Amino acid sequence: MNEVGFLGLGIMGKAMAMNLQNNGFNVTVWNRSQSKCDELVKHGISIGESPAAVIGKCKYTIAMLSDPEAALSVVFGKAGVLEEICNGKGYIDMSTVDAETSKKISEAIKSKGGCFLEAPVSGSKKPAEDGQLIILAAGEKALYDEMLPAFNVLGKKSYFLGLVGNGAKMKIVVNMIMGSMMNALSEGLELADRSGLDCHELLDVLDLGAIANPMFKLKGPAMIKNSYPPAFPLKHQQKDMRLALALGDQNAISMPVAAAANEAFKKARSMGFGDLDFSAVHESVRRYK
Ligand SMILES: NC(=O)C1=CN([C@@H]2O[C@H](COP(=O)(O)OP(=O)(O)OC[C@H]3O[C@@H](n4cnc5c(N)ncnc54)[C@H](OP(=O)(O)O)[C@@H]3O)[C@@H](O)[C@H]2O)C=CC1
Numbered sequence: 001m002n003e004v005g006f007l008g009l010g011i012m013g014k015a016m017a018m019n020l021q022n023n024g025f026n027v028t029v030w031n032r033s034q035s036k037c038d039e040l041v042k043h044g045i046s047i048g049e050s051p052a053a054v055i056g057k058c059k060y061t062i063a064m065l066s067d068p069e070a071a072l073s074v075v076f077g078k079a080g081v082l083e084e085i086c087n088g089k090g091y092i093d094m095s096t097v098d099a100e101t102s103k104k105i106s107e108a109i110k111s112k113g114g115c116f117l118e119a120p121v122s123g124s125k126k127p128a129e130d131g132q133l134i135i136l137a138a139g140e141k142a143l144y145d146e147m148l149p150a151f152n153v154l155g156k157k158s159y160f161l162g163l164v165g166n167g168a169k170m171k172i173v174v175n176m177i178m179g180s181m182m183n184a185l186s187e188g189l190e191l192a193d194r195s196g197l198d199c200h201e202l203l204d205v206l207d208l209g210a211i212a213n214p215m216f217k218l219k220g221p222a223m224i225k226n227s228y229p230p231a232f233p234l235k236h237q238q239k240d241m242r243l244a245l246a247l248g249d250q251n252a253i254s255m256p257v258a259a260a261a262n263e264a265f266k267k268a269r270s271m272g273f274g275d276l277d278f279s280a281v282h283e284s285v286r287r288y289k
């Protein structure tokens with residue numbers, strides 16, 4: 001297995017496709033905006049004209065797309081995945097979507113004889129560049145086993161979670177927790193600042209105690225400077241909160257903390273911060289001086 005297709009060259013897709021190419025795979029890419037494909041040609045990566053063209057060329061194709069709408073349109077749209085998927089080919093969707101979207105894609109792929117795996121990831125731009133993602137796969141176990149050489153390049157650990165939908169749900173639960181934590185940090189930084197404390201000292205104290213975590217350590221110093229270079233875009237984190245709340249609705253789980261966090265991400269989006277890092281939710285509580 002060394003010929004791999006890759007659909008979607010955003011922050012994550014570009015890093016993942018490059019990693020595969022740099023580690024012995026021959027990668028063929030497609031992206032909605034052609035310019036992002038052109039950048040990769042100098043690294044020996046090939047370009048497919050459409051999702052269907054990539055599927056036609058490659059036995060295995062990975063997708064890393066923004067949201068459920070994008071994931072569905074690349075599969076069901078004109079010159080989409082379904083036009084070429086067939087017996088003997090595998091489609092691996094690593095986008096963060098809800099379980100229903102993933103199941104819809106799985107059924108369509110299988111109805112054409114293809115194999116399907118969902119495999120969303122934890123870890124952001126840097127772990128994607130460094131091959132340190134955490135892969136949350138579910139679907140056809142045989143395809144999971146065949147994809148392990150690629151997953152071992154992309155990630156530090158892969159999980160096989162069973163039926164399609166379980167990977168999507170695990171990813172959404174993880175991001176719901178992360179989104180709530182980011183809001184707690186934002187409010188804490190603002191409270192410290194406005195009550196006359198040194199925010200760097202707050203970060204030091206947090207880092208020594210029971211709630212120390214890599215995210216506070218990584219994002220905190222930039223947040224103090226009101227700097228939010230996009231690694232995980234805020235609009236995607238808000239999408240994940242929305243999907244988590246829908247999963248909570250389906251299971252009748254009361255989630256007031258997640259609901260409040262979603263409101264803060266929505267507010268930050270409405271303030272124009274959707275394309276910045278999700279730590280820009282800090283701006284929704286920050287006082288402008
Ligand atoms: N960034 C991160 O830290 C992480 C992100 N994720 C998840 O991975 C996925 C990708 O994230 P990321 O790379 O950050 O996102 P980006 O916004 O950087 O990239 C999104 C990609 O989706 C494509 N796209 C969007 N809409 C459509 C459409 N209608 N049809 C076809 N293609 C479309 C974009 O194409 P175009 O270039 O033309 O706009 C681009 O290739 C998301 O589901 C996100 O939640 C998961 C883990 C970490």
Ligand SMILES: O=CCCC(=O)O
Pocket residue numbers: 096121122123124175232
């Ligand atoms: O979905 C994005 C996850 C970002 C991360 O795990 O750091």
